[in-house]
Amino acid sequence: MPSFLNDFAMLQNPIYVVNLYNNPHISQSLFISGSRMSLFLSVIPNVAFIFSLYEPYQWSVYLLSVLLGLGGGVLWTANGEVIAQNSPGDTKPRNTGIFWSWFQLSCLVGNTFLYFQLGDTETITDETRHIVFLVLGGFSTAGMLVFLLLKKPPRAADSEEIREHQTILQPIKDGLRYAVSRKMAFLYPSFVFTGLSMNFWSTMLIVCVGNVFAKRKYLALTGVCVGLGAVTGGFLWSSLTYKIGRRGVLICSTLICLTCYTLVFLTLPFDAATTPETRAQDTPLFPSNIYLALLAAFLEGLGDGGFNVSLISTLGALYESNPAPAFAVFKFVQGILATAAFLYCGVLLLPFQLLLLAVTCVVGSVVFCVLDGVQDRQVDSSQEEEDVEPINA
Numbered sequence: 001m002p003s004f005l006n007d008f009a010m011l012q013n014p015i016y017v018v019n020l021y022n023n024p025h026i027s028q029s030l031f032i033s034g035s036r037m038s039l040f041l042s043v044i045p046n047v048a049f050i051f052s053l054y055e056p057y058q059w060s061v062y063l064l065s066v067l068l069g070l071g072g073g074v075l076w077t078a079n080g081e082v083i084a085q086n087s088p089g090d091t092k093p094r095n096t097g098i099f100w101s102w103f104q105l106s107c108l109v110g111n112t113f114l115y116f117q118l119g120d121t122e123t124i125t126d127e128t129r130h131i132v133f134l135v136l137g138g139f140s141t142a143g144m145l146v147f148l149l150l151k152k153p154p155r156a157a158d159s160e161e162i163r164e165h166q167t168i169l170q171p172i173k174d175g176l177r178y179a180v181s182r183k184m185a186f187l188y189p190s191f192v193f194t195g196l197s198m199n200f201w202s203t204m205l206i207v208c209v210g211n212v213f214a215k216r217k218y219l220a221l222t223g224v225c226v227g228l229g230a231v232t233g234g235f236l237w238s239s240l241t242y243k244i245g246r247r248g249v250l251i252c253s254t255l256i257c258l259t260c261y262t263l264v265f266l267t268l269p270f271d272a273a274t275t276p277e278t279r280a281q282d283t284p285l286f287p288s289n290i291y292l293a294l295l296a297a298f299l300e301g302l303g304d305g306g307f308n309v310s311l312i313s314t315l316g317a318l319y320e321s322n323p324a325p326a327f328a329v330f331k332f333v334q335g336i337l338a339t340a341a342f343l344y345c346g347v348l349l350l351p352f353q354l355l356l357l358a359v360t361c362v363v364g365s366v367v368f369c370v371l372d373g374v375q376d377r378q379v380d381s382s383q384e385e386e387d388v389e390p391i392n393a
Contacts, residue, residue, distance in 0.1 A: 035085070035324075038078040040147040042071035047144055050137040054130055079103075080327030082150070084316035092313040093246075097238020100309050101231045104301070106143075108227030110136055115220035124216060175325035183318055184329060186371035187311065190250075190364035191330055194307055195337025196357055197257070201226050201300045204345050204353065208264070208272040209297075212288050225294045229301025236302075237309045246310045247369045253306025254365040260299035261354040267292045270349050303361075310368070318375075 045067035052060045079099065087095040113135065117128055178184050209222045237249050244252075266285045311330065319326035345353065 035078045035081045036147065036150045038074050039082070039150070040144060042074035042078065043140070043144040043147065045071040046075075047137060047140045050133055050140050054133045054137070076331050077324055077327040080312060080315060080330070081324045083312065084320055084323035087313075087316060090242075092316045093238050093241035093309065095238075096309050096313040096316070097234045097236075097241075099234070100238075100305055100312070101234030104227050104230030104234060104305070106139075106227075107223055107301075108231055110139075111220045111223030111227060115217050115224060118217040118220055121216055174322055175328050178319065178326050179329050183371065184326070186367055186374075187314070187330075188333060189360065189367045190307060190311055191333040192337050193357070193360040193364040194304070194311065195334040196341045196360055197300070197304045197307070198334065199338045199341035199345060200353070200357060201297070201304060203342070204273055205264070205297060205300065207345075208268055208350065209290075209293055211272050212268060213290055213293075218290055218293075221290075221294060222297045225297035226301040229298040229303075230305045231301075233302040233305025234309060237306045241310070241313070245372070246314060247372045249306050249310050250365045250368050250372075253303045253310075254361055255303075256299050256306070257303035257361050258358055260296045260303060261358050263292055263296040263299070265351060265354050267296075268350060270351055273345055273350050273353065274347060307364070314368075314372075 045064060049061075049064040049068045052064050083092070083095055083099055114132060117132055118124065121128075205226070206219055206222050210216075210219050233253075237253070240252075241249055267288050269284050269288070315326045315330060316323055
């Protein structure tokens with residue numbers, strides 16, 4: 001692959017590894033500083049990383065990649081806690097969908113801006129790079145400051161009262177207890193898939209497109225399509241959850257992801273991810289077509305969004321009283337698989353990577369549906385008991 005694409009993929013490694021190491025301590029960070037301040041502090045490395053690319057030096061980029069890994073896990077866990085605390089009753093799917101759409105809007109807007117900046121060039125000039133990272137850094141700084149304007153959630157007072165009676169090690173104990181619980185075990189296969197999928201849409205799909213098609217704007221356009229699919233999915237899946245349930249959403253998302261992997265398998269060369277110095281040499285089953293590649297990117301964003309919206313809302317519902325340790329477990333497992341995916345993505349031929357994604361997608365969906373069915377039966381039985389009590393009285 002072109003050298004800058006190789007460097008782009010290599011940057012993901014310290015982020016994933018440090019994120020993985022830091023995850024067991026994340027709930028402690030939230031315990032100490034609270035979710036609002038944790039959100040603000042965890043975004044500082046993101047902003048610094050973006051500005052460092054204005055004039056990149058190897059030492060600064062890799063150092064900030066490490067700090068980015070430290071902040072990333074805290075950011076996601078704090079997001080999950082804020083969503084759970086501000087989503088009473090059955091509003092969690094709706095609020096999770098809104099969050100996911102706004103989160104992925106950055107992917108859509110940022111890549112759209114990059115697309116017009118790159119134009120038809122096959123190289124990225126210093127002037128273009130300076131403009132891109134100044135603009136993206138400015139938007140990121142504004143977003144970081146918005147976190148300070150967040151109000152305390154309605155149940156923040158209860159949470160603070162609980163914290164007063166807990167030790168600083170209690171979040172770690174809660175996380176370990178959640179990690180070995182039966183409910184969490186049913187979610188692990190879906191966690192595994194989202195970790196592999198995150199590496200696929202954020203790194204490998206872009207690398208494959210860049211290794212097959214010469215124009216650099218196609219890299220940005222791939223990101224635009226992933227973001228468009230994710231934004232669409234956030235609103236679509238959150239509304240469909242109330243009509244077809246989380247099981248229906250997971251089944252639809254699974255079919256969409258499998259369609260994406262089929263398109264990639266048929267239209268991209270098998271060595272699209274494993275040629276570090278030259279462009280792909282293998283002949284695909286069907287002629288490579290940028291429009292089919294972009295369609296696959298859209299479907300990947302759409303399907304991945306269904307899994308994430310369902311998982312985030314489910315974790316918020318199952319662990320409503322203390323969501324931070326549950327989300328820390330989620331990000332820990334996801335980080336393990338994202339790191340593993342990085343290690344094999346430049347070595348394993350594309351068909352085998354797609355097969356692994358397809359298998360974990362199906363298994364994760366099936367096991368999640370089993371858990372969701374068990375939860376529905378428990379809710380129905382508890383409602384029946386409530387209806388019977390007044391009659392017996």
